[in-house]
Amino acid sequence: MKMTAGRHRQKLLTWYRRQRREMPWRSEAGNPYCILLSEIMLQQTTVQTVIPVYEKFLQLFPTLETLAGADEDEVLAAWAGLGYYRRARMLHQAAQEIHRRPEGWPVTAAELQKLPGVGCYTAAAVASIAFGEMVPVLDGNVARLLSRWALIPGDARRVAVRRQLLDTARGFLNPRHPGDLNQAMMELGATICHPQQPACARCPLRDGCGAFKENCISDFPPPAKRAPVVEEYQDVLIIRDKRGRYLLERKTDGGALQGLWCFPMRAGSEEARSTRKDGLGTIRHSIMNRRMILNIVKGAKAPGGSRARGRYVTREEISGLPRSSIVDKVLRLL
Structure with a gap:
């Protein structure tokens, strides 16, 4: 597929430059700090949610140096609205590590992966967009696009399948525009090659797409197995002092809420919830596959x-x- 991909490279690049969505970090292609920040924020979070938080975050921490010198509490507070706060802690640690390096920023994907919280995808995105390294990216959108393009079956989390997908992605790259071509594949996967009802009529790559030619788009990629949903019941305790202030506690159990402030909580049950006389209402909150009532x-x-x-x-x-966003949800009920 490398040769075929090469023939379609210019179509992809032209489409991207004409149709790409405007995002604040795309005007900062040569700024590795902005690229790293945006890529970490975009993990498991939509573009629409990220943009206002990204802009506010940059106002508070406009450079890597300001972020590295900030207190962790300041960083976590600026991350409010995005969830998955471990990303903020890892970003902060990565900034501190880069700031300590005499040689400054790592410029290759292999070196970037050594930073806290930076995986294969994020490292490749930063290396190609900010530093021009010809290294392919592979996120969920790109994996779906390439699975259909090259008729690659199997789960992208499997090593052999991932290797095939990366090899196919590499065929689309050239030394002149690796960052733009990687972003073009991400954009095409996000806006055209949808999981359901892809807009094949508007796809610049449809003439070379194996699944389009064989009329088997819905077969690629195969559905991934999802972790079972776990429901848990908890009581959120509203405790106030004589001045009307609320008691919050800082989570230190190493879980998803580590380091965040929240109302005290205790184990509850569905039966207790239905018979309580002191309840103020019920909210639902999800963390990964956990559904909290x-x-x-x-x-x-x-x-x-x-x-x-x-x-x-x-x-x-x-x-x-x-x-935790649990606090804001609760306050809206009080």
């Missing part, structure tokens, strides 16, 4: 350790804390 309970006694780990804060003070 949270019962809001007013005036409850704080569980052991909550007061030691926490502090009383006003609503205004809450807005400045690095916090």
Whole structure:
């Protein structure tokens, strides 16, 4: 497929330059900090959600140096709205590591992968877009596009399948425009080659696409196995002092909410939720495959350790804390 991909390279590049969506980081192609920041923010988060947070984040931390010198709490607070806060912590650590390096930024994908929180895809994106390395990217959108293009069956998480996909992606690249061509494949996968009902009539690569020619688009890629959904019930405890301030505690259990402020919580049950007299309502919150059903309970006694780990804060003070989005959902009910 390398030769075929090469013949379609210019079509892909022309389409991208005419049809690409405007995004603030695309005007900063030579700035590795902006590229790294945007790629990490875009992991498991939509473009529409990322853009306002990205712009605010850059106002607070306009350079790698300012981010490296910031307090972790400031970084986590600036990340509010994106979730998956581990990304923010890893980004902060990566910035500090780069800042400490006498030689500055790593410029190859292999070196970038050594940074905290930077995987194969992110490293390839930064290396190709910011530094011009001819290295292919492979995210979910690109994997779907190439699976259909080259009729590559199997799960992209398997090593052999991934190797085939990367080899096919490499065939689209050239030394002059590796970053643009990688972004073109990402854009095409995101906006045209949809998982369901792809817009093949508008695709610049349809003449070379194996699945389009064979009329088997829906067969590629095969559906991935999803982790089973786990439901859990918890009580969210609303505890206030005489001044009306709310008790929040900082999560230190190493879980998904590590380092964030949240209302005290305790294990609950579906049966208890249906019979409670002190409930203020119920909210739902998802973290990966966890579906949390949270019962809001007013005036409850704080569980052991909550007061030691926490502090009383006003609503205004809450807005400045690095916090779980659970807090904002609960406050809307109060």
